[in-house]
Structures are given as C-alpha cells and as structure tokens.
Amino acid sequence: MFADYTWTELGSIFAMQGFAGLILFSVFVLMALGLAIIFGQMGVINMAHGEFMILGAYVTYLCSNFFQAFLPGLFSIYFFIAMALAFVAAGALGAFVEWALIRHLYKRPLDTLLATWGLSLIMQQAYRSIFGAREVGVTLPDWLLGSIALTDIIEIPINGLFVMALTLVIAVGVYFLMFKSRMGMQTRAVVQNRVMAGAVGINTEWVDRKTYALGCGIAGIAGSAFTMIGSTGPTAGQLYIVDTFLIVVFGGAASLLGTIASSFAISQAQSTMEFFLSGSMAKVLTLLTVVGILMLRPEGLFSHKIRR
Amino acid sequence: MLQIDHYHVAYGQSEVLHGLDFTVAPGEIVAIMGRNGMGKTTLMKSLMGIVPTSQGSAQVDGIDVTALKSFERVSRGIAYVPQGRMIFPTMTVQENIETGLTTSGSTKVPDGIYELFPVLLDMKSRRGGNLSGGQQQQLAIARALATNPKVLLLDEPTEGIQPSIIREMARVLKRIRDERGLSIIVSEQVLSFALDVADRILVLENGRLVHDEPRSSVDEAKVAGFLSV
Secondary structure, eight states, X not given: OOTTSOHHHHHHHHHHHHHHHHHHHHHHHHHHHHHIIIIIITOOOOTTHHHHXXXXXXXXXXXXXXXXXXXXXXXXXXXXXXXXXXXXXXXXXXXXXXXXXXXXXXXXXXXXXXXXXXXXXXXXXXXXHHHOSSOBOOOOOGGGSSEEESSSSOEEEHHHHHHHHHHHHHHHHHHHHHHTSHHHHHHHHHHHOHHHHHHTTOOHHHHHHHHHHHHHHHHXXXXXXXXXXXXXXXXXHHXXXXXXXXXXXXXXXXXXXXXXXXXXXXXXXXXXXXXXXXXXXXXXXXXXXXXHHHHHOTXXXXXXXXXX | OEEEEEEEEEETTEEEEEEEEEXXXXXXXXXXXXXXXXXXXXXXXXXXXXXXXXXXXXXXXXEEOTTOOHHHHHHHTEEEEOTTOOOOTTSBHHHHHHHTTTTTOOOSOOHHHHHHOHHHHHTTTSBXXXXXXXXXXXXXXXXXXXXXXXXXXXESTTTTOOHHHHHHHHHHHHHHHHHHOOEEEEEESOHHHHHHHOSEEEEEETTEEEEEEEGGGOOHHHHHHHHOO
8 A cells, every 4th residue: 555655755644644643633632631531530421522522613613703793803813712712611511511410420420321422412403403404614813724834745734733732731731730739639539539528628519510510611622623623513523422432441541641642542543544544444443453452451551550 | 525416317217326415525535336237337427427317416516517518517627537548549648638628728738747647758649549558547547637627536447457556546546635635536346445545435236325434434344245246
C-alpha cells in the first residue's frame, strides 16, 4: 500500500495525517476529560455525554448566528463567549439532570446506563424538534480560517492549532481542579468512600452535583470545539460516545493522564490507518488492539498501584 | 457533652437498639463493651448519622443533632473513626487529613496532629492505602481530630492491631483527652484496652445497656462475664 508514493510524499502524508490525528486527539481529550470525571471518578455511565457535547455545539451555532446578526463588530471574538456559554449551559443542564435523575441511582451504577441512554434519546429528539433534523454549521471568524504552509506539501490548519491550544488549557485546568484544589480533594474523597466523606464533614450531595455539572460543562466546551471540525446534527454525539468510553476505559478509568495517553494512541492510530485502509478496517484494527491490551491490563493503561 | 435519650435504632422493621439512655461528660472517656452483634457499631453509625434514628434524641453540647445529616453533625462537633479505618486509599496521608478540614475551612493541617502522630509526618506524601493497619488507624484518628471535635467516636480501634500499638493507642487517646478536653466514646471487645483507657464502662447486650460503672469500682470478672460467649 506504500508502493505508489515516494519517500517525501510518505513523510508528508504521515506528518499531515499525524496532525489531523492531533486535532482528533484534542476533541477526544475534551470529550473524554468530562467522561473521565463522570465515569472514572463518580462511576456513573453517562450515555448522554455525547448529547451534552452537542448542546455545546448548538449553543455555539446560536452564538455565531446571534453575533452575525446583531453584533458583527465583535464577530471575531464570539467563539470565546460561545465556549463560556456552552460550558454554562451544559453544566446547568448537568446539575439539573443530577438532581432529577442521577442522584437516585448512585447505589445502582448499571442502571445509570439505561437512565442516561433514555436521557440521550430525549435530548436527541429535543434537538430535532428545535433545530430540525438537518445538520448545521457555524461560520468561523476569519482569523481561524486558512492554514500555515510548513513546506510545499505540508499544511497545518489554524483552527486545528486553536483546538489543540484550547485542549491544553482545559486539560491543565482540570488537572489542577481535581488534584490541587479543595473541590477536587472533596470529589475524590466522596468517590472513594461516600459514607466516610460525609462523616469527615463533606456535603456529599453538593459535591456530587458540582462534579457532574463540571463533567457536563467540559463536554459542552468539547462541543464548541467540535463545531470547528465537523457539522452539528441531532445525532452527531452518538458517533463519538463509543470512542470516548473506549478511551476512558483503555486509559484506566480513574486516571486523567491515562485518559490523555489513550486518546493520543487511539486518535493517531485511527487517523494514520484511515488514510491507507478503509475507515472500518482502521476501526477494527484499533478495537482489536485495545481488546488485546485490556485482556493483559484489565484496569487500563494507567492504574493506581495501591492496596484496596 | 453528649446526651442520649430513649435512643431507638432500626434497620427497616428490625429494631437493633431498644431505647438507650446515657450521658457522657466533657473530658470523659467511655468504653462501650459487648459481644458481636449486640449493637455497638449500629450505635456508632447512628450517632454519626449514617443509620437513621427511629426514636429518641442525641444532643451534643445541648444541641439536638438527631435530624442532621453526617456532614452537619461534624460541624456540631462529632467525629468518627470507623471500624476498618476507612481511610481514602488513593489519596495521600496529607490529603486524608485535609479532608477533615472541610468544615473549618482552614487549609493547613494543625501542628498538634503531626505532633501526636509523628509517623504520619514522615509519610505524608504516601498514599493512604499503602500504609500498614496500625498507621491507617493513626491516620483515621488524625483525620477525625482535624475536624476539631467535641465528641470523638471510635469503633473497635484495636481490631487487627498488634498489642504494643494498642498500649500506645490508649496512651495517645488519654493525651488527646487531656490536651483538648473532648469526650471520647470507644466501642470495644478487648477488656484490657477498655480498662486501660476508659473512665467508665458500659455494657451493651441485645440492644440494651445492662451495666454502667466507673472504672475505679469496676468488677473485672463481671464485665468479662458479659463478654464471654
């Protein structure tokens, strides 16, 4: 399969596919960070995670239209406002869902799968009723369009660089929030032993709500970033939820570093193989590798080495 | 400091504690003794708000805490060292102690805590789950003390711990009481430890208090009789 290309062409293909993989990696990381908090930390199987992401994407779409129509002068910075609104909208909906649905199911983690799957269907239909079944796209401001030409054949899109920078900022932020802040410490305490966390003075219900809302809010930001590389439809979230769970499980459910490492491995493998093989063959090979590795390391790539 | 009146606790329909009445004075160490299944752990859990109280009341320093949730009771001055320690395994020793600071809002571990348990200072960056049983017990007590309690509950603290550390623990508990003037309730099956540490000994049998006597006048043979199977 390499025979038709010269060495320079092959080098460029790997470089550009590698970069496309990095962009996919960034969106995966954003999606998976939220899920790593909700699934990895809280143990809730959130099948509606993709729909929270799409909520962020629709908020970005609405923002884009609003700024085009009413505030064209500020259009170049609308994306930052859209991201903040996406975080708030998805986070607020997350807090409501936690209160109405999830908090009754902490003792029945498998039932969260069914409940949130139902929630995802409701949300998809809501999007279809409100925004229509057709996919929508957002207009990007000029400074995000175009690409930087590194050599004659290697070009790097600017919006890709932006998504990567955004991912870095969010990942570092989540790390500090979970491992260096008081809220993160309380979250980890509640996750490890809910009863005991209450008995040392932590308001466990409030911590649960904040944590779930945070995970959903990050999914909203992921959705905002997602609008730059794909178009938004009611069921677009479904395409990503399986990959995202795969990443979180493969990386080791409780480890943020593992989540990032496994996003990198999976997105690079997919993106490079997709160029040479068909998309489904690429997926089959990725899945087979992941299954093989999980058989050897059932707790994922990165797991804590402690007595339990 | 702690006053318990007509205290009934039930799991669903099956009642475990059938109306307990006792008080614990400030600075008093009370040992609650009894064989397995007599209700010691249930009493501890219900005082901490983990198991609901079906009738009666518990007051800390004159304030009724019966209807409060666990975390609210902590801010009223109850702290809990559970059976099996239940430290947070993947968090460091320091973080484990810091979880106890939630109600006070302070960010620094009080100096006195590491002074009581110097071994924890040496290990403050290790994960709690990797400590030995005895060290975990000290960590659980340190975490409870970080909440700055008025009443400290310890549920079978000697379980699974070597004899030399048990004697050390009795010394530390008395030192904590002397320095901080708090009340301590310890549930126990080991008579020697209870006699070593307590000012008063209560015996719980089938959910009722059947014996209540100060340490000075206690009849060892009689209490031992309650504990034999």
